[in-house]
Amino acid sequence: MSYLLEMLGRGWLGRLSDAFQDRLTRIPARDCETLQALIEQNPEEHYLRIELGFACLARHKIAQAREAFGAALKLNPSSILALVSRACCQEEMGLFDDAAIDLQAACNLLPDDVAIRFGLGYCRERAGQTGEAIEHYQAALRLCPTLRNAHERLSAIYLRQNRIEEAVEQYEEMLVDEPADVDLHITVANLYLRLERAEDAVREFERALLIEPDNWGARNDMAETLEQAGLHREAIEQLHVMCEQRPECPETHLRLGDLYAKIGHDEAALKSYTQALELHPGYLEATVKIGTQHLRSGRYVDAASFFSRAIEINDRLLTAYVGLGVAQHSAGRHAEAWSSLDLAASVEPNTTLLYSEMARLQLKCAVQQEAEASLHMSPADELGPPEERISDLIDRQIERHHEMVRERPAHADLHYRLGLLLRQRGRLDEAILQFQQAVRINPVYGKALIKLGLALYEAGRSEEAMHALQEALAIHPEYVELHYRLGVMFADRQQFRMAVEHFEQAVKINPDNMEFRESLAMALESIGMIDRAKAMWHRICEMSPKSEHAERARHASFRHTGD
Numbered sequence: 286m287s288y289l290l291e292m293l294g295r296g297w298l299g300r301l302s303d304a305f306q307d308r309l310t311r312i313p314a315r316d317c318e319t320l321q322a323l324i325e326q327n328p329e330e331h332y333l334r335i336e337l338g339f340a341c342l343a344r345h346k347i348a349q350a351r352e353a354f355g356a357a358l359k360l361n362p363s364s365i366l367a368l369v370s371r372a373c374c375q376e377e378m379g380l381f382d383d384a385a386i387d388l389q390a391a392c393n394l395l396p397d398d399v400a401i402r403f404g405l406g407y408c409r410e411r412a413g414q415t416g417e418a419i420e421h422y423q424a425a426l427r428l429c430p431t432l433r434n435a436h437e438r439l440s441a442i443y444l445r446q447n448r449i450e451e452a453v454e455q456y457e458e459m460l461v462d463e464p465a466d467v468d469l470h471i472t473v474a475n476l477y478l479r480l481e482r483a484e485d486a487v488r489e490f491e492r493a494l495l496i497e498p499d500n501w502g503a504r505n506d507m508a509e510t511l512e513q514a515g516l517h518r519e520a521i522e523q524l525h526v527m528c529e530q531r532p533e534c535p536e537t538h539l540r541l542g543d544l545y546a547k548i549g550h551d552e553a554a555l556k557s558y559t560q561a562l563e564l565h566p567g568y569l570e571a572t573v574k575i576g577t578q579h580l581r582s583g584r585y586v587d588a589a590s591f592f593s594r595a596i597e598i599n600d601r602l603l604t605a606y607v608g609l610g611v612a613q614h615s616a617g618r619h620a621e622a623w624s625s626l627d628l629a630a631s632v633e634p635n636t637t638l639l640y641s642e643m644a645r646l647q648l649k650c651a652v653q654q655e656a657e658a659s660l661h662m663s664p665a666d667e668l669g670p671p672e673e674r675i676s677d678l679i680d681r682q683i684e685r686h687h688e689m690v691r692e693r694p695a696h697a698d699l700h701y702r703l704g705l706l707l708r709q710r711g712r713l714d715e716a717i718l719q720f721q722q723a724v725r726i727n728p729v730y731g732k733a734l735i736k737l738g739l740a741l742y743e744a745g746r747s748e749e750a751m752h753a754l755q756e757a758l759a760i761h762p763e764y765v766e767l768h769y770r771l772g773v774m775f776a777d778r779q780q781f782r783m784a785v786e787h788f789e790q791a792v793k794i795n796p797d798n799m800e801f802r803e804s805l806a807m808a809l810e811s812i813g814m815i816d817r818a819k820a821m822w823h824r825i826c827e828m829s830p831k832s833e834h835a836e837r838a839r840h841a842s843f844r845h846t847g848d
Contacts, residue, residue, distance in 0.1 A: 471490070473489045
């Protein structure tokens, strides 16, 4: 369910002006005061008013900019730039109907402009006029069939309307242009399951798994021979030649990073791993190794950031294996289904291990801060290394998570994260109870359902396991509608913040009480409107309320991903 909910947040722009960056990104040559004086001298020159509008935007004066563009339009109603610019101001102010009127006028003048067509659909959807939004998104796609944002918004609307076949068509068209996109394959596979096309779902899950670089097996014999002979510098030279010949191959950069790490050249290793990740942002092994390099250098926060990203990548792989097993089970291929779940069970420990490492790193950061603060009051020789002050960082974090669960028993994510730590410690039955509680609180918590299913599978409770995993991939229309509306509201950041503040005041919630905000953040994560990797680290930081990171973490989750 959670993976399909992500469809609802895909394709949203941070703001309408993002669709017109090539036209609206400009640095004014003159300031507002100078332009006002020039306008008084040349009142009929509409371009001066347009320039004034951009000067106001540079000062974040949206209302004044809107007024300036409006004045330009009175002088020249056919100015496309003024129409589009005022539309963006009006969208920023939440005036979606007014923005759409300006874009429609621009569209009448330039009917083949893709950005204007998409912008019209975007404004109509924001205003709740989904029928008109569909028409404009379809028109944009007729002009530019590869416009991904339009495909994604159409699929979100179709999913909300339970028009699954049409949602599938949008993603199938995207796959034609982006056949190596793992997320697209997993999404299509999930939708095929909803249509009871189990064999097609099996095929797409298999394709998703084959794309991952971690499954690639090609290696160059010469470089490998040199490496095995201990001739690391010669092997590095050979790999550099390979990188020049095939710069698009991420695995070669990864191997180069490994060799640099072996000879202690940390900076070069980090550079090579980063190049591998830039070539393939979903490369799990490269992400983990970048985190490891930061860890070796004592950059704990940077290490935790990459380990958190690695968790998201691993969970995506896990979703593909689980989806494959569920699809095979639906197709009556039960032996293959259990084999796929065996593979999923072998991948799952990566998440628990990485989360445990993040939890350890957070405590290291906290202890390090305490030690640095103590240096101002105590002689340095009275302080041992931070690691010696905590006998077992994982057990310490389990204790902290237990304390937080007692304080906030209605937080699904706390139960989920405690389950991960218990799972890593081999306390399977306790982990199952925590995952079950997370799911009771949040029935569409896909990650918790998947971890619950795999834990039940390992415990020999196969039928319960399959039920949990099927539920993780199910669609519930009422949750789709709720999350779609939440995504529309969140896209209007000013309205969203006002709604949150109004709700908190109405129910007299203490601003320091995170119960409401946490539940809302989890829902936004489900549709991809909040960066999950960052959110996980923020939540771990909250476990040490006195740390310098905790206060920033409390409200960071509500920052828009594009900000």
